[in-house]
Amino acid sequence: MNRWIVAILMFDFELVHVPGERHRGLDGLSRRRKSEEDSEDDEELEEEAENWVDEVLGCNIWAAEVGAELQGNGLVLDVVRQGEDDRDVILESEGKEGGVTETPRDKATKLKDLDLIKIRNFLESLKMPEGLTEKARQSFVKHASKFFISGNKLWRKDYSGRHKVVVVDPQEHYHLLIESHDRLGHKGFYSTRRTLGDRFWWPSLDKDIHWFLRTCHQCQIRSTEHVVILPTVQVPASLFCKVYIDTMHMPPSHRHKYIVQARCSLTGWPERHALTHETARTLGAFIFEEILCRWGGLEEIVTNNGTPFVAALDWLSDKYHINHICISAYNS
Missing domain, CATH: 3.30.420.10 (Ribonuclease H-like superfamily/Ribonuclease H)
Known part of the structure; x- marks a missing residue:
């Protein structure tokens, strides 16, 4: 039963309501018994219907000759290499045609980016933003003390002396993610975070890295992690359950x-x-x-x-x- 469950999970189904007047057959799976009029061709078709699950899922066992295996290695490698080259061309063309050119930004992220602009204006002119209460002024000054301006750039202070350049533009975020992830071998979150975090900073850095890794097509098709939905068999409900x-x-x-x-x-x-x-x-x-x-x-x-x-x-x-x-x- 689990073998058939795995096979059914390979398809995407769309549920369609069928009125009871048009659906008068059996409510469960049924199969007609074999009769004397059935031919041998029907038996072969029935065996094919039974074995297609094993063939698709790779459950069968083949015993191939050693010579044939060695002879086919060159052809298999050539096909794999050709497939990888074509795939890289397709992925490169998809990226150049356009689509996403900046990181996604929700309302909270936009407000944090706006605060960075206010902090930069405050550090340059030493003028407080208008419309702030006394408590909000103290909180703003405390937050602004974590930044400074040097070389016409906004920097975030680091107590170990490794100050980071603050990046506000979402398009620049996307460009830095491409350079630190795609150009350096499609590393994971930790390596990408260290590469960017040692040099740059913005409020949604970790969130943007997670998003970029989840949407990287090459990482998905080359991933060794296999997501498998375990087959489950529903237990029939009891009376008055x-x-x-x-x-x-x-x-x-x-x-x-x-x-x-x-x-x-x-x-x-x-x-x-x-x-x-x-x-x-x-x-x-x-x-x-x-x-x-x-x-x-x-x-x-x-x-x-x-x-x-x-x-x-x-x-x-x-x-x-x-x-x-x-x-x-x-x-x-």
């Missing part, structure tokens, strides 16, 4: 004005009881006596988020660890 509960207001009869009903999600079997009042106590007693004591432990209870249900199920959640799923009214 998940229930839908709701109350109905009825005409009074012998002081009973409500009916509470709990429907099993798997079988649709209902459990119901007449109530005189719709309170947390009456609903909690119904769930405990008619469901927990009769059918065993529950995992999920779906309600319309009514006040009595919330109060009753909060108690059940604390005592029996039953999850409460709240949905909107008239949507059950």
Whole structure:
């Protein structure tokens, strides 16, 4: 079964709703039994349908001759080299045609870049930005003391004496990332961070490096890490593992004005009881006596988020660890 699960994960499916009137076949996978009219060609097609999973996933075992293997090595190497050359040409052309020319910047990053411009103007003219309170002025001066200007460039101080050039332009960020990553052998985060961090600084340096490495096409196609989604087999739900509960207001009869009903999600079997009042106590007693004591432990209870249900199920959640799923009214 896991072999077929892995094969199914190779495809991308689009779910399409089929009305019940047009879908009257079996609800599960089925196969017609072999009949006397079937020919040998049909048997061969059936074997091919059975073996295609092993062939695609490479689960088969081949025993090749040594001579044939040595003879094919040259051809294989030539094909690989030719493929790498073509791939480099394609990647180079894709980068030159355009697309992204600067690092992505969210609202917080833009505000930090704007603060750097204000700090540079303050260090050059010694004039405080307008509209700042006394507390904001103190915070601004404290932050500006971490920078200085030398050679018409803004520098960030480093206590070890290795001061960094501050880069504000997003296009310059992108250019520095290309030079430090693409031109130096497509290193990982640590090497790229050390190369840039020893020379330059901007607020979103680490974030931009992570983004650049995730979007580097050559790093993705040459990565040795294989992301595999493990096949899982769903365990069939038991009776009354998940229930839908709701109350109905009825005409009074012998002081009973409500009916509470709990429907099993798997079988649709209902459990119901007449109530005189719709309170947390009456609903909690119904769930405990008619469901927990009769059918065993529950995992999920779906309600319309009514006040009595919330109060009753909060108690059940604390005592029996039953999850409460709240949905909107008239949507059950």
